[in-house]
Amino acid sequence: MKIFAVGNSFYGDDGVGVAVLERIREANTFPGADLFDAHTDALVLLDRFTPGELNVIIDAADMGLEPGSVAAFRPDEVQVKIKSDHLSMHGFGLGETFILAEQLGTMPEDVLIVGVQPQRIEINQGLSEPVAAAVPRIISLIEAEATA
Numbered sequence: 514m515k516i517f518a519v520g521n522s523f524y525g526d527d528g529v530g531v532a533v534l535e536r537i538r539e540a541n542t543f544p545g546a547d548l549f550d551a552h553t554d555a556l557v558l559l560d561r562f563t564p565g566e567l568n569v570i571i572d573a574a575d576m577g578l579e580p581g582s583v584a585a586f587r588p589d590e591v592q593v594k595i596k597s598d599h600l601s602m603h604g605f606g607l608g609e610t611f612i613l614a615e616q617l618g619t620m621p622e623d624v625l626i627v628g629v630q631p632q633r634i635e636i637n638q639g640l641s642e643p644v645a646a647a648v649p650r651i652i653s654l655i656e657a658e659a660t661a
Contacts, residue, residue, distance in 0.1 A: 514546045514659055515563050519572040519607065521553050525638040526580075526631030530571035532640055533651050542652055543659065555610040562614060564621045569655055570607065573631040573644075580632030581643025583650050585658070588624055625658055627651055 516537065518530025534548045551557050562568055576584055588611050607626070614620035629651065632641035639645075 514543060514567045514569070515561065516543065516546055516548050516569045516655065517558060517561065517571065518548075518550045519553070519555050519558075519570060523637060525633045525635045526629070526641055526644040527573045527634050529573050529629045529631070529640060529644050529647070529651075532645070532648055533571050536648055536652060542656070555607050556613075558610050559614055559617070559619060562619055562621045562624075564619070566621065566623065567659060568621045568624045569627060569658070570624065571627045571629070571651060572607065573634070574628030576628055576630050578630040579643070580630050580641060581647040582630040583647050583654060584628045584630075585654055586626055586628070588620075588626065625655075627654060 516534065518534045520527040520530045522528030522531040531550055534550060537543055537546070537548060547561075547563075549561055551561075558570070574584075576582065578584070611620060611624075629644060629647055632643050640648075
């Protein structure tokens with residue numbers, strides 16, 4: 514299993530993926546899993562995707578939900594739109610990464626995207642309370658997916 518964080522840990526709730534990876538490392542929740550921080554450039558996932566394994570991507574996503582809400586979906590279950598707004602901190606977003614991976618024939622069959630609704634995306638801020646409280650729920654969701 515591969516677990517990827519996409520986001521900027523110095524930009525408030527955009528760092529939720531990194532917080533999840535840190536918690537997983539501390540508790541050794543998924544021994545043997547490859548944990549990778551992609552920072553703000555999803556393009557690096559192209560070299561890290563592994564066909565035949567579960568590939569989990571955790572990212573803050575403006576889904577119009579309450580802050581701290583968590584949604585899990587497959588790339589084909591949602592239209593991934595990249596907007597040019599303050600939430601798009603990524604140099605090369607997930608939408609573009611998935612399209613390129615498909616074109617290159619490297620898109621894994623088993624990709625789970627875990628989106629977390631941010632409360633604040635501000636420089637030099639930690640996670641907001643609702644997003645920090647979502648971290649254990651995110652890990653439980655990944656555990657359930659890994660054992661399904």
